[in-house]
Amino acid sequence: MIENALTFGYVAVSIAVLLNLWRLLRGPSLMDRVLAVDTMVINVIALIILFGIQQRTTVFFEAALLFAMFGFISTVAYCRFILRGDVIE
Amino acid sequence: MTFLLELLIAVLIVLGGIFALIGSIGLVKRPDLLTRLHGPTKATTLGVGGALAASMLFFFGIEGTLSIHEVLISVFLFLTAPISAHFIAKAHLHEHVELRADLPPTGREHGWSTFDGLPESHDGEQTEQAPRG
Numbered sequence: 001m002i003e004n005a006l007t008f009g010y011v012a013v014s015i016a017v018l019l020n021l022w023r024l025l026r027g028p029s030l031m032d033r034v035l036a037v038d039t040m041v042i043n044v045i046a047l048i049i050l051f052g053i054q055q056r057t058t059v060f061f062e063a064a065l066l067f068a069m070f071g072f073i074s075t076v077a078y079c080r081f082i083l084r085g086d087v088i089e
Numbered sequence: 090m091t092f093l094l095e096l097l098i099a100v101l102i103v104l105g106g107i108f109a110l111i112g113s114i115g116l117v118k119r120p121d122l123l124t125r126l127h128g129p130t131k132a133t134t135l136g137v138g139g140a141l142a143a144s145m146l147f148f149f150g151i152e153g154t155l156s157i158h159e160v161l162i163s164v165f166l167f168l169t170a171p172i173s174a175h176f177i178a179k180a181h182l183h184e185h186v187e188l189r190a191d192l193p194p195t196g197r198e199h200g201w202s203t204f205d206g207l208p209e210s211h212d213g214e215q216t217e218q219a220p221r222g
Contacts, residue, residue, distance in 0.1 A: 002147070005099035009140065012106030016113035016133070023116050031181045032122055038173055039116055039129035042166065046109055046137040049144050049159075050102065058148060061158035068162055072169040079176035083183050 002053070009050050017043045034078050041071030090150040098143045098150070105139025108132050122181050130174040138163050 017040055024036040045064045052060035077087050112135075115128025145159040182188055182204070189204045199205075 001095055001099045002102070005102040009102045009106035012110040013136075016109045016136075019113040019117045029122060029181070029184065031177050031184065032125070034180075035122065035125065035129060035177050036116065038177070039113060039133055042129070042133050042137050042170075043109055043113065045162070045166070046105065046140045049137070049140045049162075053102075053144050053147050056151065058156060058158065061156075061162065065158070065162050065165070068165050068169070072165075072173055075173040076176055079173075079180040082180040083176075 006050055006054050010047070013043050013046045013050065017047070030082070031079075034075060038071060038075045041067055045071075094146060094150045098146050101139050101143035101146065105136045105143065107136070108139060109136030112136060123178060126174050126178060130170050134166055134170045137166060 020036045020040040020043060024033050024040070027033045027036055045067050048060050048064045048067065052058065052064075081087050109132070112128040112132030115132060116125055119125040119128065141159040141163040145156065149155050186204070189201070192201055192204075195201060
């Protein structure tokens with residue numbers, strides 16, 4: 001039963017990543033693309049966690065945590081750059 | 090692993106996948122950025138939270154110990170999602186100054202923080218700060 005649920009989860013999150021890619025390519029303004037990448041990072045975290053459940057190992061949690069941190073920091077740095085013209089003043 | 094725990098894990102994975110998909114559909118279908126922000130910040134965060142809860146229950150089922158990693162990741166995501174959404178919205182307003190005309194008056198001496206600087210201070214302490222932009 002968990003295997004079927006994992007297959008469903010893979011398909012749903014993969015479609016979500018594809019929709020984010022469409023928004024990343026299409027997105028009319030710059031912040032749309034930043035938002036698309038931010039959402040894509042969160043979806044990739046979900047994919048990593050589902051893969052960890054399927055492989056029955058906990059070694060991927062560090063990778064998921066690193067993805068979460070770098071996604072947040074890159075989003076904030078880009079917005080900071082747009083707002084102030086510099087990342088670290 | 091008992092049947093009930095397995096059922097709960099499967100339901101959480103399916104719900105997480107559905108919520109992540111709904112968030113990304115909202116990202117594609119909404120008309121402009123300020124409405125597009127709602128999908129990823131709420132639904133997608135809830136979706137990955139569902140996947141993390143399923144993972145926590147799964148490793149509790151096969152190992153018998155409750156691991157802290159998932160709690161760490163989900164707390165981090167739930168804390169950072171509003172902050173990044175706030176930054177994206179502020180940068181969007183910063184790029185579209187013409188949206189200033191649509192905003193109602195605030196009714197107090199402070200204006201809208203993205204567009205207006207700090208008001209003239211009475212005690213002179215705040216006047217040295219530049220208007221934040």
